[in-house]
Amino acid sequence: MSGPIALEGPGGGRATGEVLYRETFEILGNDFEHGGVVATRIKAILRQLGFPTEAIRRLSIANFEAEMNVIMYAEEGTLELAVLPHGVRVTVDDRGPGIPDIDWAMQEGNSTATPEIRARGFGAGLGLPNIKRNSDEFVIESTVGVGTRLSYTVYVSGNAGA
């Protein structure tokens, strides 16, 4: 187990006890056809709940990257949306190869994507850093051969990704 490594953004460190609303979405590995569907559905939910456009924008970028990561690298995974009183926390769990060197994977441009994935315009090694940049709190844990867990939070008043 190479983690957990907590990487906190500028808005980090706030207590996140109460969850007002929770919904879990399934993601299938290699299901490129539905890539982005979960991110789009979450966006629609958050708009109905009245979250500000800017917070939704940052979260959507992070969600799309996380969703695509499961599709590209894992067997399957879940994305859990947790609405907090002043923000949104997303937890993505996947069953897959895991990440042997998280520090390496967190650097822009580093990727283990196959040529097939790159041919689709993905796998440029920007996904994980992009999620971190667009969230106020970011935690990643991974076990090789088991899977990866990502958790990131965007606060309504946070300024990550600005």
Next chain:
Amino acid sequence: MPHRAHAIVTDTTRCIGCITCSKACPTKAIRVRDNVAEVDDELCIDCGTCMEVCRREAMRPRTSSPADLKKFAYTVALPSLTLYAQFGREFHPGQVLHALRGLGFDETYDISWMCEMVMGATDAYLSEATDPWPKISVTCPALVRLVQIRYPDLIPHLVPIETPRELAAKLRRRRIAAERGLDPSEIGMFLITPCTALSHSIVAPMGLEASHLDGVFSIAEMYGPILKSMREDPGSDPVDTVSVRGLRWAMAGGEIAGMRNANSMTVRGLQDVIYVFDRIEAGTFQNVDFIEAYICPDGCVSGGLTVVGRYTAQRNLQDAYRLLGDQATVKEEKVRSLLREHFFDLEAEIRARPVRPLAPDLREAIALKREKDALLKRLAGKGCAACGAPDCETLADDIVRGKAQLTDCVFVRLAALEKAQSAPQRGRHD
């Protein structure tokens, strides 16, 4: 928020309250209540879909009347390029401009050269622009309104360059005022429009505090009189200002065809726009510089207020290109100097008009979302629209917002009726 005067009005004497328009509306802006289609001003993007699908011609375009011309000391008609495309090879743009002038305008003003200018300005903008990519054209007003309502995150992608029609009207008004010693307000600028979206962009402009245009006449209403006039009087106005490169803008693909930047895409028709924009929002297509997109399937030639149909119109345009040769009228030098003067800049910010949340308070909104999800399970899910809303999800949304009732659903009512009928029988047996 003030009520926006929409470009499409329901003719209540013709509307029978069928659900055809409500189901077809891309933004779910129409509800049928008391057998009349009602349009929600905040959601309508004036795309004209309702007008197109209505079998009783009950959705009518709102245009100017000849009396509006009398309000001005001097009037100018600015034909959309699509007007030229309505006439075959026997009539060229010079004759169309001539005939149009004879219908009560003091002047007709061709805007094709301004289209070419804007292509140049867009190229210059793209060469210096930074994130986010891709940039999106603001030509189609229905598209811009769709972005404001459904894709507010994409507003930073919109090219901040004013449209050729507005720039042409601004420039021409300024010149006429100077040449004739008139107050700018005494000059009336009228667009001959292929669609309702353009009509509405004058009443409720985007990227502008106020439109430089004063009114619209539809191509459909001008077509007959222009054709008659051209047959009777073969006269022609000069065509040396007509830019063939600019003319291509009437068809989807024409804007990018006239640009240097080759890393671009054309997106045609509402369904494709939604497909592509959902993906841009999710972060794909970042490797594309520029997207030209139209709500109508082939761009302006397929506008709802045209006459000859988009296939004939495109054929006619090809004829016009052949007739006029590859006539480019704009000097790059001129575009660069106007860019330095900020001539092309949008005059106001394009603002988001996102969907209203279920409630202003988060906890309350979550409670209503749960209520809505529960309601959806009780509704039949057939999407019959007999309730007046286009589908079950919209009905559930309307119910939790207090704008409809569960009993509006015919299946819920039917179930209640069956239960009521079976109740007394059970009573007898008991």
